[in-house]
Amino acid sequence: MRIEISSSGIRMTNVPDKEGLSDERVYYVYEWYIKEDGRVFYIGKGKNNRYKQDKNSFFMDVKQAFDCDVRFVEKGLTEYEALVLEEELFARRESDGHVLTNINTPNTSGVFGTPVDYEYMTTPQVEVTRIDQEYFGIEQKKFDKISIDALLKTYIYKMTCYGLGNLYFKNEEKEFIQQQICEKRINELSQEVKDFIESRGGRLYRSKAKSIKSIIIYGGLLHDSYQQYKDEGLEVYHLIDVLKYIREH
Structure with a gap:
């Protein structure tokens, strides 16, 4: 480029x-x-x-x-x-209004469109690509509503924290949050989830075991991945929704 x-x-x-x-x-x-x-x-x-x-x-x-x-x-x-x-x-x-499936298209919107602008402790929606919207009529949707039964057998999906600073830190000046700092914050919040689940006789698994009933995402999630988890019979939660549920209960 x-x-x-x-x-x-x-x-x-x-x-x-x-x-x-x-x-x-x-x-x-x-x-x-x-x-x-x-x-x-x-x-x-x-x-x-x-x-x-x-x-x-x-x-x-x-x-x-x-x-x-x-x-x-x-x-x-x-x-x-x-x-x-x-x-x-x-x-x-x-x-002219055509939506291209090319990944690299300089000076155009591209497959993914405008990057998501995260807001502090506000759950993002499940993302859909411009391809999903244009050709298959798929719209953005919310993460699943928390069920205690599914939450007690869950797994937190490990992913990069790059770009998630605004989601977990109050940062009015939009300064860059280093990934290491963000990872530390995610680990602290994950421990809060683990303590809650174990206090109610549940288990936070370290990997995607066959016995899990839900999966927790702490960043963004594309619709295709969401649907894949649903096809596997899992509830798909966002960490922010889980934290709000925990603090209300």
Whole structure:
């Protein structure tokens, strides 16, 4: 990723300098679309049979759910020309309202859209990608309501604390909270949960054992992961909801 300055303004780009790129005019830019309504869901560049190859999981979800086809936007390009056109097409299609399954799309919204802005001790919602919303009609939902029976056999899912500072610290100036400090805070809160559960004859498991009835998340969670846990028969709680439940009981 680099910054490119031109007469039209400043933009971020993934396109490298021409040096080192192929001058052979064997490259093309292509796009996958849904036949029924023409929605474009993937843009790429390549040569030979690259356009036929499967892409990421978001691409595969859409491709398998709809009747789709692929078309060439332009052929006979150098590698640099193809990269430039590919990026320009990202912005053009997004501007026209198409939602792309490409992971890396400079100057566009991307699969995940705007990052979640956490608020102090406020439970976030289960997140959905722009793909979930656009193609499958999935909306954000709340974490599950606490059931004491499921809470007494639970497991806290270990994840990175990066970016969670605002969730667990009062930080009006939005200063960066180091991950080590955040981890220490999570450990303290986890101990509070453990003490509560054990005082009522339950168990906080160290790993995802077969006998657990719920799982506790302390950061964000995508809908696909939420649904996977539900399919496994688990209740899915957020640590903040669990702490509020504990303090009320």
